[in-house]
Amino acid sequence: MAAKRDTFGDQVPGCEPSWYQGQPSPYYHDGHRAFRAKCRAFVEKEIEPFQDKWIAEGYPKELHVKARQQGVMPRPKEIGGNDEWDPFYELIMADEFSRAGGAGVMGQSAINSMALPPILHHGSDYLKSLVVDDVAEGRKHISLAISEPNAGSDVGAVATKAIKKDGFYEVSGFKKWITGGLMADYFTTLVRTGKAGMFGLSLLLIPANTPGITIRKMETQFDNAHNTTFITFDKVKVPEKMLIGKENQAFRYIMYNFNHERWLIAVGGARSARVCYTEAFKYAMQRKTFGKKLIDHQIIRFKLAEMLRMIESVQDSCEAVAYAFKAGMKDHELGMQCALLKVNASKCFEYCAREASQIFGGSAIVKEGKGKIVERLYRVVRATAIPGGSEEVLLDFSMRFAAQKAKPHL
Numbered sequence: 001m002a003a004k005r006d007t008f009g010d011q012v013p014g015c016e017p018s019w020y021q022g023q024p025s026p027y028y029h030d031g032h033r034a035f036r037a038k039c040r041a042f043v044e045k046e047i048e049p050f051q052d053k054w055i056a057e058g059y060p061k062e063l064h065v066k067a068r069q070q071g072v073m074p075r076p077k078e079i080g081g082n083d084e085w086d087p088f089y090e091l092i093m094a095d096e097f098s099r100a101g102g103a104g105v106m107g108q109s110a111i112n113s114m115a116l117p118p119i120l121h122h123g124s125d126y127l128k129s130l131v132v133d134d135v136a137e138g139r140k141h142i143s144l145a146i147s148e149p150n151a152g153s154d155v156g157a158v159a160t161k162a163i164k165k166d167g168f169y170e171v172s173g174f175k176k177w178i179t180g181g182l183m184a185d186y187f188t189t190l191v192r193t194g195k196a197g198m199f200g201l202s203l204l205l206i207p208a209n210t211p212g213i214t215i216r217k218m219e220t221q222f223d224n225a226h227n228t229t230f231i232t233f234d235k236v237k238v239p240e241k242m243l244i245g246k247e248n249q250a251f252r253y254i255m256y257n258f259n260h261e262r263w264l265i266a267v268g269g270a271r272s273a274r275v276c277y278t279e280a281f282k283y284a285m286q287r288k289t290f291g292k293k294l295i296d297h298q299i300i301r302f303k304l305a306e307m308l309r310m311i312e313s314v315q316d317s318c319e320a321v322a323y324a325f326k327a328g329m330k331d332h333e334l335g336m337q338c339a340l341l342k343v344n345a346s347k348c349f350e351y352c353a354r355e356a357s358q359i360f361g362g363s364a365i366v367k368e369g370k371g372k373i374v375e376r377l378y379r380v381v382r383a384t385a386i387p388g389g390s391e392e393v394l395l396d397f398s399m400r401f402a403a404q405k406a407k408p409h410l
Contacts, residue, residue: 005022005023005024006022006033007020007021007022008020008033008036008037008040009040010278012278012281012282014274014277014278014281014308014311014312015274015277015278015281015282016274017095017274017315018312018315020036025319027088027319027322027323028088031084031089032088032089032092035071035072035074035089035092035093036092036096038070038071038072039072039092039093039096039097040096042067042070042072042096043096043097043099043100046063046066046067046070047063047097047100047105047106048100050105051100051101051103051105051225054103054105054225055103055223055224055225058182058183058225058226058227059104059105059106059225059226061108061141061183063105063106064106064108064109064138064139064141065137065138065139066138067106067109067138068137068138072093073093073109073138074089075136075137076090076136078120079120079132079133079136080136081136086322086326087322087323087325087326088319088322088326090113090264090322091267091318091319091322093109094110094264094267094268094271095267095268095270095271096271097109097110097268098267098268098269098271098272098275099271099275101275101373101376101377103223103224103225103376104222104223104224104225104226105225105226107179107180107225107226108141108143108180108183108184108226110264110268111141111142111143111144111179111180111184112135112141112142113260113264114144114257114260114261114264115142115143115144115186115187115188116131116132116135116142116188117257117260118188118203118244118245118250118253118254118257119131119132119188119205119244120132121253121256122203122244122245122246122253123205123244123245124241126241127205127241127242127244130205131185131186131205134185140185140186141180141183141184141185141186142184142185142186142187142188143178143179143180143181143183143184143186143187143188144178144179144187144188145175145178145181145187145188145189145190145206145231146158146175146189146190146254147175147176147177147178148160148173148174148175148176149174149176152177152386152390153389153390153393154393155190155198155201155251155254155255156197156198156201156251158190158191158192158201159173159192160172160173160174160175160189160190160191160192160233161173161191161192162191162192162193162202162204162238164193164240167239167240168237168238168239168240169191169193169204169237169238169239169240169242169243170235170236170237170238171189171191171204171206171212171233171235171236171237171238172233172234172235172236173191173233174230174231174232174233175187175189175230175231175233176218176230176231177218177228177230177387178228178229178230178231179226179227179228179229179387180226180227180229181208181215181217181227181228181229181230181231182215182217182227182229183226183227184208185207185208185209186205186206186207186208187205187206187208187231188203188205188244189203189204189205189206189233190202190203190250190254191203191204193247193248194247194248198251199248199251200248201248201250201251201254202243202244202245202246202247202248202249202250203243203244203245203250203253203254204238204242204243204244205242205244206233206236206238206242210236210237210238211236211237212233212234212235212236212237213231213232213233213234213236214231214232214234215229215230215231215232216229216230217229218230220383221379221382221383222376222379222380222382222383223376223379223380255332255335256330256331256332257331258338258388258389259331259332259334259335259338259339260325260331260338261388262338262339262341262342262388262389262394263318263321263322263325263334263338263341263342265342265345265346265384265387265388266314266317266318266321266338266341266342266344266345266346267318267345268384269314269342269345269346269348269349269384270311270314270315270318270345270348270349272349272352272353272377272380272384273307273310273311273314273345273348273349273351273352273353274311274315274352275373275377276307276349276352276353276355276356276374276377277304277307277308277311277352277356279356279360279371279373279374280303280304280307280352280355280356280359280360280374281295281304283359283360283363283370283371284300284304284359294359300359303355303358303359304355304359306351306355307351307352307355307356310344310347310348310351310352311348311352313344313348314341314344314345314348317337317341317344318341318345320337321334321337321338321341324337335397335398335401336397336398336401336402339389339394339395339397339398339401340394340395340398342388342389342394343391343394343395345384346381346384346385346391347385347391349377349380349381349384349385350381350385353374353377353378353380353381354378356374356377356378357371357374357375357378360374364378
């Protein structure tokens with residue numbers, strides 16, 4: 001039986017994933033197609049008209065409730081949602097939200113999906129009852145508080161201390177580059193409860209309004225309708241019952257969680273790269289230089305072909321990892337694949353942003369006019385390459401992972 005073929009969205013070659021443009025795919029069914037249409041309609045109606053305004057003042061938290069009501073943020077089946085929900089729904093959602101063009105609107109949805117799993121997998125029934133339902137419905141939000149001024153990719157160097165006293169943990173320290181800090185109602189917070197190194201770390205669920213917490217917005221290189229924050233914990237008292245899982249076991253929880261995060265970053269990076277290609281291709285079809293259109297110059301066609309070659313490769317890898325998740329592979333089994341995928345995605349995005357800027361020329365260095373979207377995306381590249389593990393750290397990790405797995409076979 002032939003696979004179902006359909007078209008959706010932009011039919012200019014390469015401007016949408018191949019399954020949008022009539023190419024059969026084994027991954028997607030009618031439920032995915034209907035969900036894709038809902039996501040596209042939501043972005044075009046509820047996000048794109050307000051994006052510039054929200055870059056200046058932040059997007060409203062209520063947008064998540066609206067997204068839930070309109071069916072574009074369904075509950076995963078693990079928390080009482082539709083049994084049909086699989087990783088391809090999440091891929092579609094991340095892809096369509098990223099298509100808006102680099103402003104970070106709805107960015108908290110991805111952060112929620114990264115900060116909630118440690119509670120789902122390791123938290124007590126009390127912690128689950130406290131946050132899971134409200135976060136799933138879009139009423140409340142949760143952010144990861146891991147990185148510190150002196151501990152980014154080197155998670156084992158986290159220094160924020162949590163000292164147990166009279167039924168509480170007293171937390172003191174700093175967290176930096178925390179995405180969604182001003183929107184979060186809770187923080188999944190990595191703290192040091194034991195010895196130095198990776199085996200002395202624990203996770204605490206800390207309400208954002210706890211006395212002793214100060215949160216400030218950090219200005220970023222990229223336009224940000226969401227927020228990146230610096231958080232100070234000054235002798236913050238956290239009840240012992242807010243411990244996620246077991247003491248001094250958090251490094252393992254976080255490492256497993258990172259793989260899902262890296263996959264989501266890669267999905268967003270692939271679509272951002274595709275937006276760069278789309279803008280550049282359409283501009284090249286119209287713009288004339290030296291008496292002919294840009295697309296008629298061989299070097300411009302070469303640039304566009306290289307962009308699309310990389311994009312399609314990353315898209316295929318994103319779908320392959322989604323299928324592995326769907327087939328039951330655990331996050332910790334996909335460490336190397338997710339690390340390499342994120343690096344490929346960020347390098348692809350960086351190349352596409354650069355080459356799109358070259359094609360637009362002067363129009364890509366001003367925040368208005370035809371090159372506005374490319375200019376904005378060019379400043380987003382590092383926010384794809386660094387969070388979730390820098391390219392250098394992930395490449396090194398992938399080979400250490402491979403070497404460890406190879407030992408029994410050599």
